[in-house]
Amino acid sequence: MSILSGVSSFFGLDIGTTAVRLVELHGTGATKTLSRYAYVPIEGKISMSDSKADLQKLAQLIDALVHESGVSTHNVAVGLPSSRVFTAVADFDRLPMNELGKAIGYQADSLIPTPPAESKIDWALLGDSPKDKNKVEILLSSIPNKFIEERLDMIESIGLNVIAFEPENLALPRALVPPGTTLPQLILDIGQMGTDLVISVADAPRLTRAIPTGLDAIIRAAQQNLNIDEKQAQQFVYKFGLSKEKLDGQVYQAIISTVDLLAAEIDKSIKFFQTRYVGATIDRIIVTGGASTIPEFPLYLANKFGLNVEIGNAWRNVAFSADRQAELLALSNQFSVAVGLAERNE
Numbered sequence: 001m002s003i004l005s006g007v008s009s010f011f012g013l014d015i016g017t018t019a020v021r022l023v024e025l026h027g028t029g030a031t032k033t034l035s036r037y038a039y040v041p042i043e044g045k046i047s048m049s050d051s052k053a054d055l056q057k058l059a060q061l062i063d064a065l066v067h068e069s070g071v072s073t074h075n076v077a078v079g080l081p082s083s084r085v086f087t088a089v090a091d092f093d094r095l096p097m098n099e100l101g102k103a104i105g106y107q108a109d110s111l112i113p114t115p116p117a118e119s120k121i122d123w124a125l126l127g128d129s130p131k132d133k134n135k136v137e138i139l140l141s142s143i144p145n146k147f148i149e150e151r152l153d154m155i156e157s158i159g160l161n162v163i164a165f166e167p168e169n170l171a172l173p174r175a176l177v178p179p180g181t182t183l184p185q186l187i188l189d190i191g192q193m194g195t196d197l198v199i200s201v202a203d204a205p206r207l208t209r210a211i212p213t214g215l216d217a218i219i220r221a222a223q224q225n226l227n228i229d230e231k232q233a234q235q236f237v238y239k240f241g242l243s244k245e246k247l248d249g250q251v252y253q254a255i256i257s258t259v260d261l262l263a264a265e266i267d268k269s270i271k272f273f274q275t276r277y278v279g280a281t282i283d284r285i286i287v288t289g290g291a292s293t294i295p296e297f298p299l300y301l302a303n304k305f306g307l308n309v310e311i312g313n314a315w316r317n318v319a320f321s322a323d324r325q326a327e328l329l330a331l332s333n334q335f336s337v338a339v340g341l342a343e344r345n346e
């Protein structure tokens with residue numbers, strides 16, 4: 001989806017596994033002002049389904065949310081689940097922009113995992129390659145046409161106008177990293193079904209990963225290993241988390257191997273990053289998403305990687321009135337994607 005010029009107002013829409021969220025901002029510059037935000041829970045994981053009936057239900061849910069929220073526009077920037085998108089950073093010969101586009105097109109076959117004819121491919125120039133002076137670094141993404149067409153139809157069916165689709169992991173740094181940050185930041189959005197990882201340098205994502213371990217897997221591990229039901233597992237995980245003292249460390253024991261699956265992927269990503277950007281060190285880890293508030297989870301990551309771990313504030317680059325503070329902070333860990341989408345400069 002290309003971006004239409006002249007569109008001045010739009011809102012960001014995150015269609016997550018457990019909820020749909022929207023955010024509209026106004027103003028220009030680094031800090032925009034909050035106009036509207038709203039969310040509605042989704043039952044039964046229908047946002048992961050491609051069936052017509054579920055898409056219709058989802059459309060109705062979004063339609064009701066949009067009306068209730070009072071957003072001022074029908075223009076929308078829509079997040080794409082990172083698990084459905086392929087993103088990679090690749091080096092290309094330094095060429096004029098139009099020739100670069102052609103070169104990427106010719107090589108698409110070897111760059112993306114799905115057939116180019118059945119995929120929507122997009123790219124952005126990041127800058128000089130860290131590996132080769134004669135090359136530039138390109139951020140490449142692709143998504144199956146079928147998925148994007150179904151989403152587009154669904155959203156247009158309720159009278160909205162899609163100005164952009166953006167992978168969730170590319171929206172995250174905009175919300176969570178202060179403008180002007182130059183040191184590499186590792187962002188983790190630990191959601192219901194999986195974790196989005198992105199390492200950004202100077203406002204641009206340099207490495208992204210969709211890791212299939214999220215809250216769902218952690219709760220399931222607690223459920224199975226402690227032989228309890230799902231609801232109780234959820235309560236235990238949020239009450240005791242990764243504490244080795246509480247409940248004799250039983251919850252820790254039950255979930256640690258699942259948490260370590262995620263930690264192993266984070267470790268691989270850091271190593272991969274440091275191989276490509278020799279000498280670069282990660283400044284900190286910023287966590288967000290439903291699982292980011294599991295007790296002692298941030299501390300566990302901090303000790304494991306020897307890095308500062310901070311719980312991200314989705315609203316950090318947004319201005320709002322002081323009486324909203326408590327309410328917004330309580331929602332922060334599920335709003336990073338919607339805020340990041342709303343902060344696009346289109």
Ligand SMILES: Nc1ncnc2c1ncn2[C@@H]1O[C@H](COP(=O)(O)OP(=O)(O)OP(=O)(O)O)[C@@H](O)[C@H]1O
Nearest residue numbers: 016017018019190191192193194238289290291334
């Ligand atoms: N304090 C808490 N106690 C219990 N559950 C919580 C708590 N905080 C968050 N959650 C759970 O976190 C989950 C939502 O996480 P998040 O909003 O990151 O997921 P999502 O965006 O819907 O999913 P995904 O990004 O995987 O599509 C919900 O299941 C919610 O119940």
Ligand SMILES: [Mg+2]
Nearest residue numbers: 016017191337
């Ligand atoms: Mg999410």
